[in-house]
Structure formats: C-alpha cells, structure tokens
Amino acid sequence: MGDNKNFVKDITNIEEDFAQWYTDIVLKAELADYTDVKGFISIRPYGYAIWENIQKYADKKFKEIGVKNLSMPVLIPESLLNKEKDHVKGFAPEVAWVTEGGENKLEERLCVRPTSETIFCNMYSKWLSSWRDLPFLYNQWCNVLRWEKETRPFLRSREFLWQEGHTIHETAEEAKEFTLKILDIYEEILEKFLSLPVLKGQKTETEKFAGAEATYTVETLMHDGRALQGGTSHYFGQNFAKPFEVKFQNREGKEEYAYQTSWGISTRLIGAIIMAHGDNRGLKLPPQVAPIQVIVVPVAQQKEGVIEKATEITNSLKKEFRTEIDIRDNYTPGYKFNYWEMKGVPIRLEIGPRDIENNQCVLVRRDTLEKENVSLDNVQKRISELLEEIQRNMFEMAKENTIKRTTIAKNMEEFEKNINENQGYVKTMWCGSSECEEKIHELTGAKSRCIPFEQEHIADTCVCCGKPATKMVVWGRQY
Amino acid sequence: MGDNKNFVKDITNIEEDFAQWYTDIVLKAELADYTDVKGFISIRPYGYAIWENIQKYADKKFKEIGVKNLSMPVLIPESLLNKEKDHVKGFAPEVAWVTEGGENKLEERLCVRPTSETIFCNMYSKWLSSWRDLPFLYNQWCNVLRWEKETRPFLRSREFLWQEGHTIHETAEEAKEFTLKILDIYEEILEKFLSLPVLKGQKTETEKFAGAEATYTVETLMHDGRALQGGTSHYFGQNFAKPFEVKFQNREGKEEYAYQTSWGISTRLIGAIIMAHGDNRGLKLPPQVAPIQVIVVPVAQQKEGVIEKATEITNSLKKEFRTEIDIRDNYTPGYKFNYWEMKGVPIRLEIGPRDIENNQCVLVRRDTLEKENVSLDNVQKRISELLEEIQRNMFEMAKENTIKRTTIAKNMEEFEKNINENQGYVKTMWCGSSECEEKIHELTGAKSRCIPFEQEHIADTCVCCGKPATKMVVWGRQY
Numbered sequence: 001m002g003d004n005k006n007f008v009k010d011i012t013n014i015e016e017d018f019a020q021w022y023t024d025i026v027l028k029a030e031l032a033d034y035t036d037v038k039g040f041i042s043i044r045p046y047g048y049a050i051w052e053n054i055q056k057y058a059d060k061k062f063k064e065i066g067v068k069n070l071s072m073p074v075l076i077p078e079s080l081l082n083k084e085k086d087h088v089k090g091f092a093p094e095v096a097w098v099t100e101g102g103e104n105k106l107e108e109r110l111c112v113r114p115t116s117e118t119i120f121c122n123m124y125s126k127w128l129s130s131w132r133d134l135p136f137l138y139n140q141w142c143n144v145l146r147w148e149k150e151t152r153p154f155l156r157s158r159e160f161l162w163q164e165g166h167t168i169h170e171t172a173e174e175a176k177e178f179t180l181k182i183l184d185i186y187e188e189i190l191e192k193f194l195s196l197p198v199l200k201g202q203k204t205e206t207e208k209f210a211g212a213e214a215t216y217t218v219e220t221l222m223h224d225g226r227a228l229q230g231g232t233s234h235y236f237g238q239n240f241a242k243p244f245e246v247k248f249q250n251r252e253g254k255e256e257y258a259y260q261t262s263w264g265i266s267t268r269l270i271g272a273i274i275m276a277h278g279d280n281r282g283l284k285l286p287p288q289v290a291p292i293q294v295i296v297v298p299v300a301q302q303k304e305g306v307i308e309k310a311t312e313i314t315n316s317l318k319k320e321f322r323t324e325i326d327i328r329d330n331y332t333p334g335y336k337f338n339y340w341e342m343k344g345v346p347i348r349l350e351i352g353p354r355d356i357e358n359n360q361c362v363l364v365r366r367d368t369l370e371k372e373n374v375s376l377d378n379v380q381k382r383i384s385e386l387l388e389e390i391q392r393n394m395f396e397m398a399k400e401n402t403i404k405r406t407t408i409a410k411n412m413e414e415f416e417k418n419i420n421e422n423q424g425y426v427k428t429m430w431c432g433s434s435e436c437e438e439k440i441h442e443l444t445g446a447k448s449r450c451i452p453f454e455q456e457h458i459a460d461t462c463v464c465c466g467k468p469a470t471k472m473v474v475w476g477r478q479y
Numbered sequence: 480m481g482d483n484k485n486f487v488k489d490i491t492n493i494e495e496d497f498a499q500w501y502t503d504i505v506l507k508a509e510l511a512d513y514t515d516v517k518g519f520i521s522i523r524p525y526g527y528a529i530w531e532n533i534q535k536y537a538d539k540k541f542k543e544i545g546v547k548n549l550s551m552p553v554l555i556p557e558s559l560l561n562k563e564k565d566h567v568k569g570f571a572p573e574v575a576w577v578t579e580g581g582e583n584k585l586e587e588r589l590c591v592r593p594t595s596e597t598i599f600c601n602m603y604s605k606w607l608s609s610w611r612d613l614p615f616l617y618n619q620w621c622n623v624l625r626w627e628k629e630t631r632p633f634l635r636s637r638e639f640l641w642q643e644g645h646t647i648h649e650t651a652e653e654a655k656e657f658t659l660k661i662l663d664i665y666e667e668i669l670e671k672f673l674s675l676p677v678l679k680g681q682k683t684e685t686e687k688f689a690g691a692e693a694t695y696t697v698e699t700l701m702h703d704g705r706a707l708q709g710g711t712s713h714y715f716g717q718n719f720a721k722p723f724e725v726k727f728q729n730r731e732g733k734e735e736y737a738y739q740t741s742w743g744i745s746t747r748l749i750g751a752i753i754m755a756h757g758d759n760r761g762l763k764l765p766p767q768v769a770p771i772q773v774i775v776v777p778v779a780q781q782k783e784g785v786i787e788k789a790t791e792i793t794n795s796l797k798k799e800f801r802t803e804i805d806i807r808d809n810y811t812p813g814y815k816f817n818y819w820e821m822k823g824v825p826i827r828l829e830i831g832p833r834d835i836e837n838n839q840c841v842l843v844r845r846d847t848l849e850k851e852n853v854s855l856d857n858v859q860k861r862i863s864e865l866l867e868e869i870q871r872n873m874f875e876m877a878k879e880n881t882i883k884r885t886t887i888a889k890n891m892e893e894f895e896k897n898i899n900e901n902q903g904y905v906k907t908m909w910c911g912s913s914e915c916e917e918k919i920h921e922l923t924g925a926k927s928r929c930i931p932f933e934q935e936h937i938a939d940t941c942v943c944c945g946k947p948a949t950k951m952v953v954w955g956r957q958y
Contacts (some may be wrong), residue, residue, distance in 0.1 A: 036559065041551055069531065073516060073520070096580040145553070
C-alpha cells in the first residue's frame with residue numbers, strides 16, 4: 001500500500017516562487033520533461049492530449065472559414081531566408097543550421113524553419129497565376145526551431161509545435177479583414193475553450209513581427225500578473241510578395257502582387273493554461289480542453305461490488321464525457337484524490353459501499369473543491385451542468401485576477417508604483433515613439449502589450465515624455 | 480470560356496512510361512510539388528487531405544488499443560544515436576546534421592531524427608521504474624529526415640511525414656503479441672481503407688530494421704508489378720533496452736530490461752494509392768480516403784435554376800458525404816468532367832435542365848466510368864451504395880493485378896523468366912542464407928519481400944543454391 005502522499009507538500013508554494021511552482025507542475029503532472037538537449041522538451045501524453053484538443057478545436061474553426069492544411073519542408077535554404085530584409089534580420093540570429101547531410105558537407109546551409117513565410121511565398125509564386133486562383137487559405141501544423149538563450153518548457157522552447165497559417169488575397173482589404181477574422185477565432189479559442197480572458201489589439205512598431213505591416217494580438221494575464229501573448233495575426237501587405245514575386249493577373253488583365261497574412265498559435269498555450277488557472281494543489285484544467293473530464297475513484301474498492309459498480313458508471317459516463325477510473329490497488333483513495341487534483345481533472349466522482357446502498361455518489365469540483373451528493377439517476381445531467389459551470393467559473397476567476405491587476409498611470413511615478421505593486425496590465429497614453437517604449441522598458445521591465453481596439457481616454461499626454469498623445473497602450477511584464 | 484481540355488493527353492501513357500506517368504499525376508492532380516531543395520516536397524492541400532484521412536483512421540485504431548500520442552524532440556545528439564551499434568550503422572550514413580545554432584557552432588552535432596528509437600529509449604529510461612508502470616504504448620505523428628541519394632515524391636523523400644509508435648512491455652511475449660496486433664491494424668488500413676491487398680510476413684535478416692530482432696511487414700503490389708512496403712512493425716527484444724538502460728523492478732522485485740517494439744506508416748502510402756489504382760485518366764481514389772467523394776457538376780449552368788438546384792443537392796449530400804460543387808464559369812462541363820476524373824473523385828454527379836425536369840441526375844463512377852440515371856428522391860441512398868461498391872471493386876481490381884502477377888519459380892531460370900515477363904511477386908523456396916538473397920538480387924533485381932505467414936510447400940530445395948529448404952519466400956522488385 002502506497003502512502004497517503006500529499007502532493008501539495010511536493011509543489012512549491014505558488015505565492016512564494018511562481019517560477020519554481022510552474023516547473024513543479026510541468027514535471028509532476030507529467031505534462032512535459034526535459035531532454036538531453038537544452039531547450040528541447042518531450043511533451044508527455046497528458047500534455048500532448050491537451051495540445052490535441054486545442055488542435056481539434058482550432059482546426060475545425062479554420063476549416064469552417066475555408067482554410068486547408070498542407071505541408072511545407074522543414075528546411076529552408078539560406079538564400080531564401082535572406083530575401084526579405086526585415087524578416088532575416090529578425091530571425092537569422094536565432095536559427096539552427098543544417099550543414100551536413102548524408103555524410104557530405106552541403107553547398108548551401110539550410111536552416112530549420114523558425115517560421116515559414118519564405119518557403120510559402122516561394123511556392124505561392126509557382127502556384128499563383130490569375131485572380132481566379134485566389135485566395136490561397138493554407139495552414140500547417142508543424143514543429144519550428146528558435147535558438148533561444150533562456151528556455152522554459154512550453155513558454156520558450158527551442159523547438160515548439162504550432163500552426164502557421166499563410167494566406168494570399170486579391171486585395172488589401174480582403175487580406176486585412178482575414179487577419180482580423182483569425183484574431184476573432186483566437187479570441188474564441190482562448191476565452192471559450194481555455195477560459196482565458198483576452199486583451200485584443202495591435203502591436204506597436206517595435207513589437208510587431210519581422211517583416212509585417214501590422215501585427216494583431218490576443219494577450220492574456222497569468223496568475224502572477226505577467227502577460228502572455230496568446231496568438232498573433234499579421235498583415236504583410238506586399239512586403240514579401242514583391243521580393244518573392246508572388247504575383248497574378250488581376251481582373252483588369254494587369255500584373256499585381258498578392259496581399260498576404262500569416263498567423264499562429266502554439267504549445268505556449270499549454271503554459272498559459274498552467275499559469276493562469278493553477279493553484280497550490282496543482283494544475284486546474286478547463287473542462288473543454290481537459291484530457292480527462294471526470295475521474296472515478298472507488299472508495300473501499302476491496303469490498304464486494306464496488307469496483308463493478310464504479311466501472312459500470314464509468315462506462316456509462318464515457319459515452320458523453322472523457323472519463324477514466326482509478327482502481328490502482330497500491331494507493332489509498334486519499335492519495336488518488338490528491339493525485340487527480342494535482343493533474344487538474346475538473347470533476348472527481350467518489351463512490352463507496354455506503355453510496356451504492358443509497359444509490360448515490362459524491363462529486364467534487366476541482367475549481368472550488370466543493371462536494372455534493374448526487375443520485376445515480378441524475379449523475380449524467382449533473383456532471384454536464386457542472387462542467388459548463390466550471391468552464392465559466394474558471395473564466396470568471398481569471399477575469400477577476402485580470403481586473404484586479406489592471407491599473408491606470410498618468411506619469412512614470414504612478415507607472416512604476418503600479419507595476420511594482422500589482423504586476424499586471426498598466427494602461428497609459430502614449431505618444432507613439434519607440435524611444436518612450438524603450439525608456440519605459442528600462443525603467444519598469446514592462447513592454448507594450450498592444451494598442452487595444454477598445455480605446456479609453458486616460459489623459460492628454462504621453463505617460464513617458466509628456467508630449468500630446470491620443471493612443472492608449474497597455475503595458476506589462478511578459479513571459 | 481476555357482477549352483475543353485483533355486487531361487488524358489497531358490498525362491504520359493501508363494503502359495509506356497510508368498515513372499513519368501507517376502510524376503505527371505503527382506503534379507497535375509496537385510498532390511505535391513517540388514521545392515528548391517532536392518528531395519524535399521510540399522504536400523499540397525489535396526494530397527495533404529488524403530494524409531489527414533489516413534491519420535484520422537489510423538489514430539482512432541491505435542487509441543482503441545490504448546496507444547497515446549506524445550512529442551519527442553526533432554534533434555538527437557550524436558552520442559545518443561551512437562549507443563546501439565547496429566542502429567547507428569544503419570542510419571548514420573543518411574542523416575542530416577545541425578552543427579550551428581543561434582550563430583554559434585555547437586559542441587556536439589545534433590542529427591535531425593531519421594527515426595526516434597534512441598530518444599524514446601533515453602526518455603523511457605527516465606520514466607520507467609516498476610512493472611506497474613508498464614506497458615508504455617506511445618506514438619508520435621511527425622516529420623523525419625533521411626538523406627536519400629535517389630528521391631521521388633512520396634516514395635523516397637528526404638523528408639517525410641509518418642507515425643512512429645514505440646512501446647515497452649513487461650514480457651517478451653506481450654511485446655511480440657503487440658508487434659503483430661499493430662501489423663493487423665496496418666493490414667486493415669491498407670485493405671479496408673485504401674483498397675490495397677497485402678502480403679503479410681516477416682522480413683529476412685538482411686531486410687530487417689537496423690537494431691531489430693524481427694521485422695514484420697505488409698507488402699502491396701503496384702500497377703506495374705513492383706512491390707511497395709506498406710508498413711512495418713519491429714520487435715526489438717532488449718536490444719535497445721540494454722545500452723539505454725530501460726529497466727524496471729519486476730514482480731519478483733528484481734531488475735529487468737524492458738521488451739520493446741516500434742512501428743510506422745508514412746506518406747509513402749499516398750504513393751501506393753496513386754500507383755496501385757491510377758489509370759490513363761489520372762488518379763483513382765478509394766472512397767474512404769478520398770478528400771472529395773462526390774463532385775457535383777451542373778450542365779448548362781447558365782440556364783435559370785440549374786446552379787440553385789445543383790447547390791441544393793450539394794448541401795443535402797454534404798451531410799453524409801464529402802461533397803463539392805464545381806460552378807467555375809470559365810470552363811466547360813467537358814473540361815470539368817476530365818478535371819475531376821484526373822483528380823480521382825469516386826463519383827461525379829451531373830445535373831442539367833432536362834434532368835431537373837425529370838427529377839433525376841446522372842451518376843458516373845470513376846472506377847468503371849459507368850453512368851446511370853438516378854431519381855433525385857433516391858440519390859442519397861444510391862451514392863451510399865455506390866461508394867461501398869467502388870471501395871470493394873477497387874480492392875478486387877488491385878487483387879486481380881496481384882494474382883495475375885504472382886508466379887512460382889523452382890529454379891533461377893524460371894525466376895528470371897517470370898520476373899522479366901510479369902514483374903510482380905515470385906514465390907520460391909529459400910535455404911535461409913543471405914548469400915542466396917544477394918545472388919538473387921544481382922541476377923534479377925528482386926529482393927525478398929517477406930517470409931509470408933501463410934506458407935506453401937513449393938519444392939524441397941532452395942531456388943538459388945539447390946540446398947534443402949523449408950521456407951517459402953516472396954520476392955519482387957521494389958519501390
């Protein structure tokens with residue numbers, strides 16, 4: 001018989017050392033593990049199942065608006081990467097190079113894709129000829145490499161999994177519209193599916209994607225008040241189309257360059273789920289994305305009929321919910337309760353001999369830890385309600401944290417005070433200069449998260465330089 | 480108005496130059512395209528949709544027997560690759576090396592995975608401690624690189640997509656059993672889903688996987704009589720477990736090394752579908768894997784009400800079948816008929832003003848090109864029947880080709896005559912020596928496909944050396 005292990009004791013206190021708490025959860029909940037190569041993780045089955053659920057949900061949404069999947073090569077010739085000047089400047093410092101293949105030195109270095117704009121454009125220039133071919137709405141689910149110096153599982157890995165959508169359009173208007181349509185899908189994924197409230201807006205010039213004309217973002221706030229970029233959607237205009245000669249005969253019979261977008265979400269979102277929702281008992285998963293929605297734990301399982309009844313209930317629940325049963329005979333029920341709380345399963349169903357006598361079971365919510373007795377005749381319906389309630393409540397809890405940690409600053413004194421006390425989002429007016437952005441970063445460690453679509457008038461002058469300002473920006477320290 | 484283009488004229492005759500015919504289909508049906516790097520293709524949306532359907536089908540089967548997905552790093556340190564001697568000997572000559580990352584030369588070369596036994600074993604040694612943890616039934620869907628000299632889209636690409644399953648077990652028996660369970664799933668995927676009849680058996684020592692104790696295979700025959708390896712499942716015993724120290728405390732409390740398997744199918748299967756089923760009109764897709772099962776082509780679509788009616792039918796068919804409508808106004812119906820035949824769509828539904836008057840439409844099967852008039856009241860049901868019939872008939876046609884091209888040889892004279900006349904499978908007795916395998920390969924270009932599970936007694940002596948022989952082997956030239 002294993003001991004009645006208290007996982008809480010094994011996990012660093014969330015308020016004391018958030019970074020160590022995060023690492024503890026990643027490893028103990030078996031979401032991922034380190035490998036022998038720095039910055040490369042293995043996403044373990046429990047973590048990967050979360051990613052599969054995100055993929056399924058997002059892929060369906062993309063397909064509904066006409067996006068098709070394809071596959072582009074993982075290696076990009078150096079000459080291709082070099083074609084768009086801003087882009088190569090942004091990415092060249094952090095790529096990995098293949099220089100040998102099949103026992104020979106290669107004539108040209110090939111980089112492992114850090115992102116695939118260049119290779120998409122190269123193929124699009126071959127595939128596109130007439131306005132009738134447009135739009136190309138293509139996406140790929142794949143791995144990419146970025147040779148980061150500081151690495152953390154999910155948040156900043158040298159390899160990560162993502163989807164990268166790349167579209168080309170007949171007109172600038174259509175492309176811009178599509179960029180925002182994708183941003184809406186990202187908002188929905190974060191808010192409805194992952195219970196993560198978002199801040200939607202446009203990145204500043206300094207923070208936009210290398211080579212883009214405009215970058216839009218959904219930002220979300222973690223438990224400790226740091227911000228995390230949840231997904232970005234870029235409008236390129238013809239910035240890539242021109243050097244890559246992605247052109248078509250337009251309706252007037254003239255040659256024109258295509259208008260382009262790209263957009264992505266990645267396994268970073270798993271990091272966001274952990275850091276926005278988790279607590280001292282461990283992971284807390286929104287029901288929609290949880291690999292296991294209901295865990296059935298029999299009590300006094302050695303007693304006659306208990307395992308049989310628990311299995312019967314499990315099998316019937318399986319038809320509607322992702323359900324598993326824990327009948328390991330070398331652990332106590334107490335150990336199992338802690339274990340599945342640590343793994344973040346939204347609902348625990350306990351059932352013992354007395355419950356069976358009374359035709360009932362106990363349901364325990366992971367989000368509030370509230371217990372209730374439920375008749376077995378009613379259990380299916382009650383679980384269905386609870387899962388919805390937990391999904392909503394987790395959003396509300398994250399929203400509350402965001403609101404609590406959002407402040408307004410009219411000058412740098414207020415800015416510094418607010419961010420040191422609250423972390424979180426700081427709203428200010430901004431003159432539009434990158435000098436002020438840099439200065440703010442130096443003074444506070446915060447970067448501009450975005451220029452929100454929903455603007456407020458906070459003051460007449462820039463928080464930093466005091467010059468006239470009309471734009472409100474939200475700032476925050478980031479992951 | 481575009482011309483009434485005859486795609487058949489654009490495609491090389493299948494009997495005259497099968498290799499060129501294959502390339503024509505790959506490019507014209509927009510399954511894949513070459514990129515700037517030799518041996519690296521882009522799988523275009525139509526080809527990728529085939530792969531997605533294979534993935535969905537296979538993934539469901541794997542999960543039904545308890546397999547879980549995860550993700551391992553794409554890069555493997557050289558020292559790790561070197562740990563199992565047979566394995567490194569087999570793969571080192573064809574790997575690509577990352578030697579620079581983030582503008583620095585790496586201390587140790589990292590190879591882009593050609594397969595992931597080494598990295599799985601490395602992680603398994605960290606994760607495994609007790610017999611209670613076993614089995615690990617894990618799989619990943621990913622890309623791998625093998626620096627082949629000769630390359631062909633899908634069949635032999637330097638990068639390809641696949642799934643690689645890696646399992647470890649408590650006993651040799653359980654692992655062996657699992658190896659064969661997977662082989663059964665592969666058989667089902669090929670036969671039921673892709674209409675490809677298979678030959679099941681064990682690879683000879685010469686042909687088995689580098690590092691394996693036994694390799695099992697499902698082989699399938701192409702239109703031209705060459706064989707293609709459809710999927711393989713390997714039993715490793717403790718060959719990797721020992722050097723990688725994948726060990727556990729067994730039920731007796733003693734330390735023991737785990738018993739291991741690995742198994743994979745890849746985007747090669749798309750090549751197999753093309754080459755086993757295609758004809759001079761182009762691709763021919765088995766209904767279950769076809770991205771589009773029914774293509775609706777309105778006739779005289781400029782006439783009032785035609786597009787409306789065709790759209791109505793399309794929308795109603797969409798609920799049950801993967802259905803699309805072609806209302807491009809710059810092509811004739813004739814062009815469209817040829818186009819969708821070339822793309823291999825199993826059923827074409829034609830509908831014009833006269834059909835609408837008669838409350839009917841025309842259904843045309845891609846496999847036999849047979850036409851029939853069908854009442855609109857009955858069209859759903861008829862399509863459902865036809866799709867099943869096409870799926871079955873395509874299997875029968877491929878089976879017929881296989882039977883026609885399978886011969887028996889009792890001596891090398893017969894062997895050479897048969898393979899030169901028929902290509903195909905040649906069944907012979909074999910003494911078991913690799914010298915005879917080599918000699919047969921030199922003389923005929925054929926390699927052993929496998930030692931089939933279903934043995935026949937053809938003769939008492941080896942086809943090559945004339946010594947006593949008890950095993951029947953099937954030989955063939957291969958892709």
